[in-house]
Amino acid sequence: MDTTVSLRTLNTFGIDGTAAALVALHSEAELLTALQNPALPRPFRVLGGGSNILLTAPVSGTVLHNKMLGKTIVPESENTSLMHCGGGENWHQTVLYSLQQGLSGMENLALIPGTVGAAPIQNIGAYGVEVKDLIQSVRFVAFADGRVTEYAAADCAFGYRDSIFKNALRGTGMITQVTFRLFRNAAVNVRYGAIGDELQKAGITEPNSQQVAEAVMRIRQSKLPDPAVTGNAGSFFKNPTLPLAQYEALQKTFPELPHYPAGDGRVKIPAGWLIEHSGWKGKIAGRAGVHPFQALVLINTGNATGAEIWALSQQILEDVQQRFGIELEREVQVWP
Numbered sequence: 001m002d003t004t005v006s007l008r009t010l011n012t013f014g015i016d017g018t019a020a021a022l023v024a025l026h027s028e029a030e031l032l033t034a035l036q037n038p039a040l041p042r043p044f045r046v047l048g049g050g051s052n053i054l055l056t057a058p059v060s061g062t063v064l065h066n067k068m069l070g071k072t073i074v075p076e077s078e079n080t081s082l083m084h085c086g087g088g089e090n091w092h093q094t095v096l097y098s099l100q101q102g103l104s105g106m107e108n109l110a111l112i113p114g115t116v117g118a119a120p121i122q123n124i125g126a127y128g129v130e131v132k133d134l135i136q137s138v139r140f141v142a143f144a145d146g147r148v149t150e151y152a153a154a155d156c157a158f159g160y161r162d163s164i165f166k167n168a169l170r171g172t173g174m175i176t177q178v179t180f181r182l183f184r185n186a187a188v189n190v191r192y193g194a195i196g197d198e199l200q201k202a203g204i205t206e207p208n209s210q211q212v213a214e215a216v217m218r219i220r221q222s223k224l225p226d227p228a229v230t231g232n233a234g235s236f237f238k239n240p241t242l243p244l245a246q247y248e249a250l251q252k253t254f255p256e257l258p259h260y261p262a263g264d265g266r267v268k269i270p271a272g273w274l275i276e277h278s279g280w281k282g283k284i285a286g287r288a289g290v291h292p293f294q295a296l297v298l299i300n301t302g303n304a305t306g307a308e309i310w311a312l313s314q315q316i317l318e319d320v321q322q323r324f325g326i327e328l329e330r331e332v333q334v335w336p
Helices: 028-035 091-100 116-122 193-201 209-223 244-253 271-276 306-324
Strands: 002-006 018-025 044-047 053-055 059-066 071-075 080-086 135-142 148-152 173-183 231-235 241-243 260-263 266-268 288-290 297-300 333-335
Touching (some): 018 028, 044 173, 059 173, 080 116, 091 116, 091 209, 241 244, 244 266, 271 306, 288 306
Parallel strands (some): 018 059
Antiparallel strands (some): 002 018, 080 173, 260 266
16 A cells, blocks of 8 residues: 555646545455455545546545456357456457457457546447447455446446446445456447448458457547647547437527437537537647647646636536537546
């Protein structure tokens, strides 16, 4: 255990935040030991890859750093296998591993930063796929009594960038393992336009899972900054969904407003488009800014504080609300 530790290297924004205590956990046994240690300040907070947090003040409790590793593949049928993954596994490396094993399903989610344990919390998604479509179960250890619960996917209350772990169970425990159901010989999902365009440029007409993953990686690398170079947390805001009637009213004023079907009579609007057309793309405010290639991404231009990035996000929220009448929602978790 360390005391009063810096979290600067443990969050991709590169914010120089601190915690009262930090404990690296490599197993459930180590987690149970930490839960029973009265010397550790409460509350407990779980840290994975640090790619979806914004530190705005010192963390008074204990940060539990999920370092639980391990990947095991169990054939389920001729065409499906279950892959059990420790919560501390790197997400992108897990995607690559699944492809190396001849399994498909994860390819559209390549190069998303973070860990396996964080994936169900946000129900991460990209290019027409959400992780909920692949999850078989989630193993969760409660802080209060160390009780272990296996949540089936149907019990996780998955929604758009949402889950039971982000709401009812938030702050009450840690995800230690996730089990995925993956496929052999499955058709790839290239419905998302950008993937199709990228494959077409490469002259690929019948792509396999590996080629789809490579296309996704090229797209993401062309649009998104590398956190090792420029501090960021990826997409800072959720894409809003609107009732069809609200979208149609907006379209009369903004006929070029892009949209995608979201089901239940709703449409999804790209938040990046709204931010860009509110004048924020590439704009710098002190030591914080908006990425010049992707307006959905806020960046740390150099030693910014979490409060500065939060203030910039608030200005963007207000401008989008004033211009379009749409209330954006932050996707990042704000600590503390």
